Amino acid sequence: MKFGGAAMANSDCFSKLATLIKTRLKKTSQIVVVVSAMGTTTDELMDLANIIHPNPPKREQDMLISVGERVSMALLAMALDLRGIDAISFTGSQSGIITTNEHSEARILEVRPERIKRALAEKKVVIVAGFQGVSIEKEITTLGRGGSDTSAVALAIALGSQKVEFYKDVPGIGENNPKTHPETEIFSDLTYEKTLTIVGEGAEILHHQCLELAKEHGIILEIRPFYEPERVGTTIYTS
Incomplete structure (x- = not known):
């Protein structure tokens, strides 16, 4: 956690x-x-x-x-x-x-x-x-x-x-930043590669080194909103 x-x-x-x-x-x-x-x-x-x-x-x-x-x-x-x-x-x-x-x-x-x-x-x-x-x-x-x-x-x-749960102040990862675009659609599943692209475009959901390390070792990452902790917003794993 x-x-x-x-x-x-x-x-x-x-x-x-x-x-x-x-x-x-x-x-x-x-x-x-x-x-x-x-x-x-x-x-x-x-x-x-x-x-x-x-x-x-x-x-x-x-x-x-x-x-x-x-x-x-x-x-x-x-x-x-x-x-x-x-x-x-x-x-x-x-x-x-x-x-x-x-x-x-x-x-x-x-x-x-x-x-x-x-x-x-x-x-x-x-x-x-x-x-x-x-x-x-x-x-x-x-x-x-x-x-x-x-x-x-x-x-x-x-x-x-095999897994890390991240409790964030957003409901998950979307095409746009959920903080500034609350209407953005949240991805339920993402590959490491797609997430790295989103992060590279300026999203501050996860650190790029964290993603690279998870990708290398096959660690599943779950993004959950801390205000609704039982909800899994986005799961990141290998394709």
């Missing part, structure tokens, strides 16, 4: 997400959740950085903006605990997401999910901070805009999962 920032726009949202996860636990015994930063947190942190420094050092920028996802993961773990669900949150580095050395635009090299596997074996819901990892030089890195989507797919591959 991957929750974007819009699904966690404010503190009330965490209660709804925890209820959704509790419901999902009736159907499956193992759940890994990847979270983005709340709402516009990343933009707000970048604005703050730019007040301090017009061109902040990339390393320090990564240290700053990676905080957003950590806030989300901890709050969701708390919301689950309140409902009697054993949950644990992990940062990207704690999750074993190893990246290249480039700050702000790092690429995932491999995932070593040993701690996640142990937590799942202990029947815990695992919540992972998306968008971030640790470089081969032990530095905190971020994956660029939309990088949390890539985190989710990379973890699915490492854990042997």
Whole structure:
């Protein structure tokens, strides 16, 4: 499960997400959740950085903006605990997401999910901070805009999962952006190739690296509206 920032726009949202996860636990015994930063947190942190420094050092920028996802993961773990669900949150580095050395635009090299596997074996819901990892030089890195989507797919591959559910603020993927063209027809099914074309034309539904990675490993992607979580808007898979 991957929750974007819009699904966690404010503190009330965490209660709804925890209820959704509790419901999902009736159907499956193992759940890994990847979270983005709340709402516009990343933009707000970048604005703050730019007040301090017009061109902040990339390393320090990564240290700053990676905080957003950590806030989300901890709050969701708390919301689950309140409902009697054993949950644990992990940062990207704690999750074993190893990246290249480039700050702000790092690429995932491999995932070593040993701690996640142990937590799942202990029947815990695992919540992972998306968008971030640790470089081969032990530095905190971020994956660029939309990088949390890539985190989710990379973890699915490492854990042997066949599918990732993305909970977005749109009902699915259409010919036009559903946010600005609510009347647009939503595709129920798409190939990776068609989705990459749509993303390449400016749609910001999924990160292109996420799609390339899913295509390479045959991971099925489902786009669901977070406000109607049982509805599958668009399913993306190989042709």
